[in-house]
Structures are given as C-alpha cells and as structure tokens.
Amino acid sequence: MSSFRAQKMAKKKQEILRSAAAILVEKGYQGTTMEEIAAKLLMTKGSMYYYFKNKDDLLFQCHLMIMEICLDGIEKVIESDRNPIEKLRCAIKEHILLATSEKSMFMALSKPHHNFSDEQLQEVLGLRKSYSHYFDRIIHEGIDKQAFGSVDVKMVRLIILGALNWIQEWYDQNGPQSADEISEAYADYLLKMLVK
Amino acid sequence: MSSFRAQKMAKKKQEILRSAAAILVEKGYQGTTMEEIAAKLLMTKGSMYYYFKNKDDLLFQCHLMIMEICLDGIEKVIESDRNPIEKLRCAIKEHILLATSEKSMFMALSKPHHNFSDEQLQEVLGLRKSYSHYFDRIIHEGIDKQAFGSVDVKMVRLIILGALNWIQEWYDQNGPQSADEISEAYADYLLKMLVK
Amino acid sequence: MSSFRAQKMAKKKQEILRSAAAILVEKGYQGTTMEEIAAKLLMTKGSMYYYFKNKDDLLFQCHLMIMEICLDGIEKVIESDRNPIEKLRCAIKEHILLATSEKSMFMALSKPHHNFSDEQLQEVLGLRKSYSHYFDRIIHEGIDKQAFGSVDVKMVRLIILGALNWIQEWYDQNGPQSADEISEAYADYLLKMLVK
Amino acid sequence: MSSFRAQKMAKKKQEILRSAAAILVEKGYQGTTMEEIAAKLLMTKGSMYYYFKNKDDLLFQCHLMIMEICLDGIEKVIESDRNPIEKLRCAIKEHILLATSEKSMFMALSKPHHNFSDEQLQEVLGLRKSYSHYFDRIIHEGIDKQAFGSVDVKMVRLIILGALNWIQEWYDQNGPQSADEISEAYADYLLKMLVK
C-alpha cells in the first residue's frame, strides 16, 4: 500500500542516483548541473527537487549509495574462507570492476570537505574509514598468518587505494585492456609489495 | 627595454600562477573564482585579464608551469649517474615533495578534457606523456640492467603514479608523517613491485 | 442530494478558507504557499484545486468570507437600538475582537490591486466600501442626533479604521493587555474625537 | 581620493534605495523582484549585487534609510521650542508628509520578522522603538505641562501611529485632498483625544 508508493519512489531515487553518479564522476561536483542530470533521464530540473532536497543532498546520497555497494563487495570478500592473499586479490579486483563498470565514484570526489555539511561529512568519512579498515584487516590477517611481510599497514593500504582510484583517470572502456586484465595485473603487482 | 617589460610581465605572471595553483588544487577548477585568485594577490579581478586571456588560459598556463617544474625535476634525475633503482627512488621522492610542498597540481586536475581547448589539451597531454615516458625510461633501464624483473612497464608506471597522486587527497601538513618519511616509505614499497 | 454534496463542499471550503486566512495574515499573499495551507489541513497541494480555481481565487474567497463576517457584525450593531455613541463603541469593539481573535484579515491585505482581477477587485472594493459606509452611517447618525460634533465624516472614519487595523501589527496574544481591554481603551479615546 | 570613490558609491546606493523603497512599499517584500528594482534605474539585475549583498540586505538598508529620515524629522520637532500641542501637531504633519511624498515605508513593511535576520531585526525594532519613544516624550511633556489630560501614553501613541500609517493605503496623489489638508485634519482630530 503506502509501502508500494514508497518503494516506487525509492526506485526512482536509485535511478536518478545511478545516472547522476556517472556525470558527477565525469565532471566533478561543481561541473555538474541539475539540468544535466535531469536531461539525461528525460526529466526536468524541477522534478529532481521532488526527490532530493537540493544538489548537495543528491550528491550526498550518491556517495552513500556507491559506498554501500563498495562495502557490500568487500564484506563478502572478508567473510569468505579465502586465504589473505586471495582475499586481497579479490578486494582489488572488486574495486577495479566497480570503478570501471559501475562508474564508482568511491573516493572519487576530491576534497569532499568543500561540498558537504559537517554532519554529512562525518558520515561519508565514516564509510570511507570502514572501507579502509576492511583493507587493513585483510593486510593484518596476512601478516598474522605470515603470508605477508611485516609492512606498515596504513602506508601500504594508501598505496593500493591510490593506485586503484587512479584507474578512473585513464581507463577507457574501448581501450586495449579489459577491466579484467587490468585488475589481474594490478593485483599481481600490488601483492608483490606484501608477500614475503 | 621591451625585454625588460616582458620580463617584468613574466614575473608577474609567474606570481599569479603560483598563487592560483594553490587555490585551484584546493577547490578545483569550477570551485575557484577569479576574484579569489585576485584577492589573494591584492589585485582586482579586472587586472588578471591583462595577464591572461581568460580563466581557461590561466588554468592552462598553470598546468604548463607545474608540468615544467615536474619535468625539470625528473630530467635531472634521469641525467644523473645513479643506478635505476636509485633513479626511481629519486623520481618518486621528487614527485611527492612537489605534490606536498609545492602544492603541485600535477595531474591533479582530473579530466582536463572538459576545460581545455583541443589545442591546449594536446599540449597538456603531450607534457603528461613526456613525464610518463621519463618514468618508463627509468623502468626500462632497470629491466635492461637486470635490476628490475621484466614487468609490464606501462602498468607499473600507472600504479606508481596513481599511488603518488593520491597522496594529495590525504596528506596533512600538520600530520604525524613528514613528506620525507612518506616518500621514503612509498619508494621502498613501490620498488618491491620491481626489484627481482 | 446534490444540495447535500454542495453543502459538504461548502463546509470544506470554509474550513480551508479559515485555515488559509490565518497563514495569509501572518505571511502575506506572496509569502504563503499552497503547500503550507494544504499541510495545515493535512491535505495535499493538488486537492486544493478541487475547491479553488487557483491561489488568487483562494485569496479572493478568503477576503469575501472575512468581509462577510465583518459586515454581519456591524450590521447587527447598526440595527440595534443603541444610541450612536454606543453603536460606535460596539463597532470598534467588534472590529478589534475580530482582528485579534478571528485573525481577521479585514483590509489587512495591502494593495489588493496587484493580486486581484478587475472583476474581483470591484467586488472586494465594494464590500470594503459597504463596511466603511456602515461606519459613516453611525457617525452621521451621531451628528444628526447631536451626540457628535460636526466632523469630517470620511476623515474621522479613516482615522478610526487606520487605528484599528494597525492593532494586528503589534497585538500579542500573550501580551499584557487583553483584546477586551484594548478595545475598551480604543473606543474611549477614539470617541473623544467625536463627542461634543 | 578614495573617499571620492566611496562617496560616489554611497550616492548610487542611495539612489537605488530610494527607487527600491517605492516599489517595496507598493508591492511588498516578496512581491518585489530585483529585476524590477534594477529596471526602474535602467540597470541590470546583476549590477545590484555590486552594491548590495543580497535582496535582504537591500531591503534592510532601505528600512534604515527611511527610519533615519523619519527620526531626523521628529528630532527636529522635539528640539524645537514649541509647546507640546504644537509639537505633536508638527510630528503628525511631518509623518504624513513623509508617508505621502517621500514614499516612506516607515513601519509599512508588516511583520518584518519574516524577512530579517535576528541581528537586523534588532536594529530595525530598535529604531522603531526610538521613533515611538519620541512620540511618547511629546505626549508625556504635554501631560506634565497639563496641556493634555492624563491619558494612557502607549495606547494613544498606538492609535495615532496606526491612523497615520494607514494613510498610505488610500492616499492618492491625484485625489481631491492634498497631503497638507489631510495632515491638518488628522492633527486636529487626533489632538482631540489628548487635550483637556
């Protein structure tokens, strides 16, 4: 009943967010206009405001949605019964696949400080931290199980995430390398930093 | 005489560019206003247009300037008589130092495609390619001299530059780690991907 | 049957008008949104358009309703068998009570010229004129019966109505003076202008 | 030098304020658009923002300007060596002349609470209170000197100001009565409330 309506609204919101994410990743926050987002969905500017309070809100929800997808992905990896090496390889692959196919804007919005309210910022940073922690956990596990050498966990994680997020800058859907090949190669090289 | 004038103008241009770069890195292209840039230099908006055709031009020159600094840095490294391992270590350190101290916006401006004219874009991409090639040359040299394993040069370079450029996202001047320490650690870990 | 429906509709209309009047008086015509009016009645924006053609119409009907109440009030006073002094005193009291309790927007909407159609404007002005005439009649009656001095009727009426309508600007339901006390005092002072 | 520029800017500001005041009085805050104000001065919307931070600021300065004019007027009356009756008569005349000729919006903007920031509101209310106090002072003086009966000062002042402010609602520059005649009549009648 009312939940039906609510669900329909939620679907529409998701649709908008998905579409908006692509543009936001492409052009950045300031470079994206509400009109553009609307036009891509054959809507009008005004209609967006039925679903989202304002541009900031839209961007924020975008962030949340993508972060959730990312977190879902890595949580499954964490909970699997793979060994740490395989876990890290999977996490890397997953991240790259999201970043290339789903237009993930994970951590893609530089300096979110300038766009979000304090409250929103806290939530975004919290989720980012969660995601980072999952990576740290895998690395720690590897060290404990002596699969990895005793590295500076935070540093290594920053290197890995940096390398992964940079892919969006140069990845070309029609380029010579498939996302799969890239992720395979990335996983191989990055793991060399860790395995004994 | 006219060269005197020209030199004075060049100085002023440099001054503006240096100041603008800092703000541009902080707030992004669209988030930075001409007024802000002018205010920081105690100028007025209008005056900027004596030195630069328009905002895009300013951004473009900014890019050129920073790229030149970066290229100067790596060229010196290339021409030194260090071995490949030391060269790569130096290049990494140099890049990080520029990225943290000089507020380099090297490659920091994502997707320049949207702001530059075709002509400008070609020049920027050319310089970026030059910079990349220098890294590639060091890696190739390492492989030839059997200091590095036979890696996929382009892939490894992308990983390295990605990791380096990400530093700007989290680096905090007042944080616990100095740029020096970071660069040391980064160089160590990244080299692990390469050395046999 | 149809009269039953009609009656039910009329009731609803009244309900809406009463609620709308309060907000309109508070925030003015332009400051009041259809949504606000609807929300206060737990309706939706769209539903209002079943009862009223548009916002102007709503405002117009609002005016009519309130004017009718005011006119009813003063007509009863006129028809009573009080002497002119008592009639004027009553009329003043009645006006103040309406203005403070019932949130009368009598003449409260300044410059209605900008919101109403010509036709509507004529009707509103007509009713306003009627109301004014009732005051004039009382004053004339007082002069004829030598209860009042021979004043400029229109001028005195304008003074009285101005003083009365201003009350809405400063009246505070929780203030020290009750509407009753205010009306008592106002009547006393205003009558001093008239009585010999 | 710089004061010359500043003075020129101040002049322009005044010019805008004067023009804006007229429209604001006519159409109210929400009904007035920046474009209208600009158009009347053969300017463009954008230019207004060179002189005023935003619409609220413009309105606020408008208020201040008019209040200052009003206060100047009544201060001169207060300081004159007239007797209380003449002072009150002058104050009333002055107010009416301002309200009719100068398009005074003194206290004309109903419910300023909805448009001003707390800080601004305090200042506006402060000035209003000052103006009111001047009237009170005259009335008190009259009572002390036994020119007036012992009336409720606040009440009488509210009646007077209400009557005066209402004039804007019906005054017509081309009407039969001149502002002078009106003010003469108003002063006469209103004083009857006071004199013994």
Added chain:
DNA sequence: CATGAATGAGCTTTCATTCAT
C-alpha cells in the same frame, strides 16, 4: 474525490568577462 508526480516559469544569486576612465 484525492493524490503523487511532473512541469515550467520565474526568482535570487554567482561569476567570467568587458570597458571607459
């Protein structure tokens, strides 16, 4: 009848850009 959803006109505001002085 009522409403959820969509629309589009209109408003405030920002800002790159221009130009007379």
Added chain:
DNA sequence: CATGAATGAAAGCTCATTCAT
C-alpha cells in the same frame, strides 16, 4: 597599467499549476 563598474549568461531553487491514476 589598473580598476571600478556594469553586464549577461547560467546556475540552483521555489512554487503554482496540471493531470493520469
């Protein structure tokens, strides 16, 4: 050369209004 001033295009946002269901 530098600047104060002006401009206009474009953005974000609001809201009266409509309409299929």
